[in-house]
Amino acid sequence: MGNPWRGEVELVIDGQPHVMRLTLGALAELEASLDGDTLVALVQRFEAGGFSTRDVLALIVAGLRGGGWQGRAGDLMQAEIAGGPMAAARAAAELLARAFMLPEQANGPV
Secondary structure, eight states, X not given: OOOGGGTOEEEEETTEEEEEOOOHHHHHHHHHHTTTOXXXXXXXXXXXXXOOHHXXXXXXXXXXXXXXXXXXXXXXXXXXXXXXXXXXXXXXHHHHHHHTOXXXXXXXXX
16 A cells, blocks of 8 residues: 555556655656646646546656656556556546645545
């Protein structure tokens, strides 16, 4: 289980639990993958419910990389994510929220 105090979110991929976390390096990599878009625009898309599967994949990859994973986006194309696309989208949104959460907010639901 991910540690919310550290901004961690767990995602099960191919039957293996992975801890995701948006470190500063992972955020920089994420922003670079957005093709000129900003993190603020990404957050706004998630808040408005207008995010794309590309947004979800970019967040999952960045979170996995921040958690120590050495893979690439292409490695996830055939992967089985427990809970399917909805679980992936939920985990991506939670990951994004936890990355910008104040420490006193980490106790409550995301």
